[in-house]
Amino acid sequence: MQNPYLPYPVRIDEIITETEDKSLKTFKFVFLNPEDEEKFAYESGQFGELSIPGLGEIPIGIASSPMEKGFIKFTVFKTGKVTSYLHAMKEGDIMGVRGPLGNPFPWKTLEGKNIVIIGGGFAFTTLRSSIYSILDPANRSKFKDIHVVYGARSPGMLLYKDELQAWADRDDINMNITVDGTDDPDWKYLTGFVPTITEQKAPPGNDDTYAIVCGPPIMIKFTQPVLDNLGYSHDNIIMSLENRMKCGIGICGRCNIGKDLVCKDGPVFTLSQLNEMPKEY
């Protein structure tokens, strides 16, 4: 019997400050025991518990892609006790990671389909993982058209800027990068809120087209009617939820929404599923 609460020890290999306000940093971890990396076999959309002895654990979506080997990455917003401490940690420090946890996006269902990926703010981490996986030469032919709408408040608040630019230059993905507003005369992408850009740029909904939506509640609230108007069925709208968690494995009872536990039965749900569940998230 393996203890599911025991974190794998990892070393912080690299820390990248993502946003101009320094509230978001990406942590690249290397497993101290190489065999733990194999046990941590994951798919895009899953999360891990970052574990700092003396502080506690936090559930964070996995930002790296399973196509990237030798490390795992998490982008963390500085907000509470554990994340604030993590932001002050240094490269080379040792901590722990548990996972992978929760369900990934439904990749088998998505094969052969068009996908529109809609993200806002810092909820772009598992979406970054997804895009990276989809664009891998081994995977790209499994999917049809890929559209991305990703927005942040300002250019300096976008995550993964170098990658965004590289993706925007490709012809096998339709990138729509937007900011709420900017006075930067060199800004070469879009200006406008995510729901508005989605309305203009997303393909119409049909059986072969799925939307993956991750973002702050306000973005989700205004994006949903847009997708309804575009003809997306609620079975084809995929979302990822957050709730306060401790164990991450469906046992401690904290993150439930109705009979479902966000950690184990989610965090990925279709809008059809969410429509049948209490709004306790």
Place this chain on the structure above:
Amino acid sequence: MTLIKIDQQSWAAGIDKVKADYRVFGPVKEKNDHEFKLLEQDQMPDFNCQNTRLSPKSIIYPQSQVMFTYNLDENAEDCRIMKEVENVTSPMAIIGVRPCDALSFPIVRRNFDTPEYQDTYWIKAYEATTFIGLACNSACGTCFCTSAGTGPFGEEGLDVLIIADGDDLYAKSITEKGNAFIQAAGWSVKADTSLDIKVDKMKTAAESSICSSVSTDQLKDKTTLELYDAPFWEQEAFSCINCGTCTYVCPTCWCFDVQDETHGKSGIRMRNWDSCMYPLFTYHASGHNPRDVKYQRVRQRFMHKLKYYVDKYDKGIQCVGCGRCIRLCPVNIDIRKICNKMNSFDAATSVCDTPSS
């Protein structure tokens, strides 16, 4: 049914004997109530109580339990690496478990022992334990076990059931673990088969002494959202002070928190019982709280026990009818009343314009 007959003398000798093989727990008088305690040498389980104040939940699942230790000394090789605590459990026997409390263990096991994840702490303690039940010959006014999946002579979750008949005790072994315990105690006097009829009569009399019940037959067919949006929650929760007593005394409440405690350069990661009655339980780091209002938390507790659990496992309600939450609630919230309301709720005819105050 083969009953073993045990007189007072061989009972005392047997309990004494099994202490060599088991850590033996039993009800002991503590101030005004009885509690389960590890029995010391020469100490006997005290059956002179209706039921213990708390169920034996904490023997398997301690209120605070150390999971890991860690070292924060930067010079140490294992700095910041979590170490599992020694988690080998020697055989335990809990004597005098009432059938309601016994049923709580299989109910809770569905949470801790799943196909995907096994809670090693809970499972090891559970598997190391032999459950010796004590049948109830009479009920309290708050008992409703017969409509909550068991009864005063219920056997689910037990390895041995003991029936007290005056000074005589009859033991019925239910499992292999139970056989091993009875053998270890050296009890071997087979009772006359005519006793079966007497025990059946005792059982019937005990069952008829249960004077309250819940109806649960309709719960599964209700729509979750209709029950969730039912108009009675605010009113039912009005007097609740969110003290959490109901969750702590409940044999089937299992929610826990995980906390790190550092002393100097070393520390422990521990888990502690937690309660859905508390606002912090679901409080996000962002400041958002999905259950920030009292009635939402009261609703969560009852919906979990009487609807979510029912839907998830299809094994009845997450309640054994022990009545502790009813007896100990400072404002007289009664799960029987709420269960019956939920079970009979008709969303089509219900008026949903409850006052918002």
